[in-house]
Amino acid sequence: MLVYFLLNISVAYSTMIAFVNNQFIEESKATLGISDLSIQRGYGVFDFFRTSNFTPLFLDDYLDRFFTSAATLRLQPMHSKKELKKIIGEMIRQNNIADASFRLILTGGYSDDSYQPASPNFIIIQQAVQLPGNEKFIKGIKIILHEYMRDLPTAKSINYLMGVYLQEKVKQKEADDVLYHKDGCVLEFPRSNVFVVTKDGKVVTPAENVLKGITRKKVLELARQKYTVEERAVTIDELKNAAEVFLTSTTKRIIPVLSIDNTEIGDGKPGEITAFLLEAFLKMEANLIAATAEKYAL
């Protein structure tokens, strides 16, 4: 049973409503006990989607991935997909933010021995987001490489030790992000997927040992309508010699990668295929919002 009594208080004070276990609660008051296995051992999974004009985009895909990640870490979600949609709908209405991110976290729970998972704790946090505009697309990003593969890479665990740690190196190198690679092959960014456009116009992205992003999935669908698409291993050499390189992520959509370890990619400007895919993605998003906005209307 969901507890709604806090909602009116929160609206009165204009604080954001979060959801913890079975209760809506003001985010600033939401806590977990210190024996939770996320605090003790960094053990938990999460997922992250966004709304545009009050419409959750590709929600089924994100929730399916959330359940898959939870199963990999053997954590049992306490709500069904249907219940989650109801809770999320309620947060969209109550927090009243058109463009927002939603973060679902399922932790290892209150562990007696600080090691064995217990009944999970579950959190939903909503935050306003602003997506990059055209100027960020044109500017593109500069990246560095780092040899690393995420643990249990196909699950979206909360383990970002390496990603958080590497922020300092990214900053020192005056880069915008870091791309992981292993055994000579490119994998993923800490929070985004990578795509390569070959000189003969194929759209390629690593197939294994990466988190399968939802934006990645949609971009693959769109690319297949016009280009030859390959999901396979991509070497560092192929990456650096690509015609175009871009990243995909929930909060960035598609951003061109214009420099890798100070090697310029293509002619140092966003590529044609990258631009086409962003346009197609924006159309897909607009169509989805037009088709489903009334479901979440206030």
Next chain:
Amino acid sequence: MLVYFLLNISVAYSTMIAFVNNQFIEESKATLGISDLSIQRGYGVFDFFRTSNFTPLFLDDYLDRFFTSAATLRLQPMHSKKELKKIIGEMIRQNNIADASFRLILTGGYSDDSYQPASPNFIIIQQAVQLPGNEKFIKGIKIILHEYMRDLPTAKSINYLMGVYLQEKVKQKEADDVLYHKDGCVLEFPRSNVFVVTKDGKVVTPAENVLKGITRKKVLELARQKYTVEERAVTIDELKNAAEVFLTSTTKRIIPVLSIDNTEIGDGKPGEITAFLLEAFLKMEANLIAATAEKYAL
């Protein structure tokens, strides 16, 4: 300034006192806000020592390692070593448990963007511990191997995704623990170090890409008094063909490894050098308690 007012309440209700940031607090009431980077991204460090007869063992070594781990993750502890000792002394007196473990956790703090570390949160939790007796030493343990190296292995981060995850595999294989290896070389257990005694009586332990355990350090000191000691790479082959194998840990001291992937080690019984080192370690511990117990007397 430390806040002591909760102590009397807690003693009255016989609950354990924890320490969070700058306050002593009943452990059952101690929480962190959900934006903490441990919950969001598994980002934090910890350390773990124990008391025997109210005496913290090798406390300086553990606190030094805690500060080193924090520095690696660029987290600034909010208390000096001297202040920590005062807080720990107070917990020993108030919780009044002779043999206990202490867990210090320093997290990435309340992050605005769920990624960038902020001012850390700091936790100390105390729990009663019972160390393995002679019967556990005689029985020894059975282990399996798993290819893995911890991220930032020389720091004691809270990232135990792999260790917690592998508990199921350990159980399925009817083993007691799992030993990590990489590139053909043995590294460490999720929570213990490994030692090998060669057939010509050398005491050997991996030198690199492992957490330098405090029990490991003390056992190396003791071993040096009588045996040839080597800190160097140890291959899986050398491990499986060793005369003796044992683990060292804060809560287990020294435990013989008698079976690895169903290969019996030595004659399948605890080895002579392993037994000698445990005896020497117990003596060291007793001497330390005798020398320092009065410092923590109630």
